[in-house]
Amino acid sequence: xxxxxxxxxxxxxxxxxxxxxxxxxxxxxxxxxxxxxxxxxxxxxxxxxxxxxxxxxxxxxxxxxxxxxxxxxxxxxxxxxxxxxxxxxxxxxxxxxxxxxxxxxxxxxxxxxxxxxxxxxxxxxxxxxxxxxxxxxxxxxxxxxxxxxxxxxxxxxxxx
Numbered sequence: 796x797x798x799x800x801x802x803x804x805x806x807x808x809x810x811x812x813x814x815x816x817x818x819x820x821x822x823x824x825x826x827x828x829x830x831x832x833x834x835x836x837x838x839x840x841x842x843x844x845x846x847x848x849x850x851x852x853x854x855x856x857x858x859x860x861x862x863x864x865x866x867x868x869x870x871x872x873x874x875x876x877x878x879x880x881x882x883x884x885x886x887x888x889x890x891x892x893x894x895x896x897x898x899x900x901x902x903x904x905x906x907x908x909x910x911x912x913x914x915x916x917x918x919x920x921x922x923x924x925x926x927x928x929x930x931x932x933x934x935x936x937x938x939x940x941x942x943x944x945x946x947x948x949x950x951x952x953x954x955x
Contacts, residue, residue: 800830810837813919814928816938818844820919826909834912836904845893845953851886853946854906858882858892863900867892868954891953914945
């Protein structure tokens with residue numbers, strides 16, 4: 796039976812709320828909702844935080860900085876990014892980001908086709924309003940195994 800796609804809208808802070816690698820995260824669009832076209836995730840990333848250096852093999856990833864100051868590294872490119880900046884990370888190109896300054900950054904992560912958002916959901920922990928983030932470091936072994944399932948390679952820390 797074919798899935799019938801329907802329009803829908805979510806406001807800031809709406810969507811499935813998770814703690815993903817210690818970061819407040821909302822899943823805005825899933826492959827199930829978009830017919831596999833895209834996945835969209837919103838995050839508020841603390842100042843000084845950085846993603847791991849990684850590469851997607853199954854999807855392209857784009858970033859839109861809503862608030863804050865960030866540095867993106869995509870392949871050999873370094874991009875200083877403030878509010879309103881769009882960054883495209885094609886599949887197969889190692890990339891990552893860091894939040895600069897003393898304020899958190901609000902970021903939209905769009906992947907096409909959909910799929911990466913399922914990694915976020917599976918690796919994340921449910922968040923409740925006013926709840927504290929999980930303590931401690933993520934389980935590296937679980938992270939690496941799940942990344943492999945979703946055709947991601949975690950290459951290590953973000954290069955300086």
